[in-house]
Amino acid sequence: MKKEIITLNNEVLRVKAEKISEPTSLSIKAIIKNMRDTLKKTPNGVGLAAPQIGISQKIFIIDQKLAKQLQISDVFINPEITRRSFRKEKLEEGCLSVPGIYGFIKRHKIVEAKALNEFGQEFTIKTSGLLAQIIQHEVDHLGGILFIDKATGIFKVEKEKQRNLKS
Numbered sequence: 001m002k003k004e005i006i007t008l009n010n011e012v013l014r015v016k017a018e019k020i021s022e023p024t025s026l027s028i029k030a031i032i033k034n035m036r037d038t039l040k041k042t043p044n045g046v047g048l049a050a051p052q053i054g055i056s057q058k059i060f061i062i063d064q065k066l067a068k069q070l071q072i073s074d075v076f077i078n079p080e081i082t083r084r085s086f087r088k089e090k091l092e093e094g095c096l097s098v099p100g101i102y103g104f105i106k107r108h109k110i111v112e113a114k115a116l117n118e119f120g121q122e123f124t125i126k127t128s129g130l131l132a133q134i135i136q137h138e139v140d141h142l143g144g145i146l147f148i149d150k151a152t153g154i155f156k157v158e159k160e161k162q163r164n165l166k167s
């Protein structure tokens with residue numbers, strides 16, 4: 001079921017999400033389904049963390065098409081960034097929970113992350129580009145951090161454009 005995406009002034013976006021102890025339980029399966037339904041129906045959405053639908057648990061998903069392209073799981077349970085490149089790049093970023101606001105943020109160019117997939121199996125991924133940015137954005141969400149905490153050059157847009165991918 002599509003859920004409403006929680007925005008800025010809600011506490012749930014500001015607390016640290018809890019580690020999931022039973023990744024294959026029915027309640028987690030239901031959360032994954034709701035998150036997928038929500039992301040699919042959200043224009044420009046490329047990623048979604050559970051706190052954004054009001055659930056303070058360590059899980060995020062990425063767009064299923066992107067996951068397919070990269071041949072990885074779209075579900076990241078208990079994700080951890082295990083390595084970060086020294087090099088950073090300044091990227092434009094927005095957030096589904098902060099509508100109409102964008103800014104520039106320095107992200108590590110390459111990250112290595114590990115997580116469990118929806119079947120409870122651990123996987124590791126080393127990535128750059130859009131996925132590296134999404135992973136860093138989502139892991140921040142699970143720690144109660146929003147991009148506006150770190151961004152510079154914050155600006156508003158009246159009308160969202162297609163290029164403004166958000167998570």
Ligand SMILES: [Zn+2]
Pocket residue numbers: 094095096097137141167
């Ligand atoms: Zn976000």
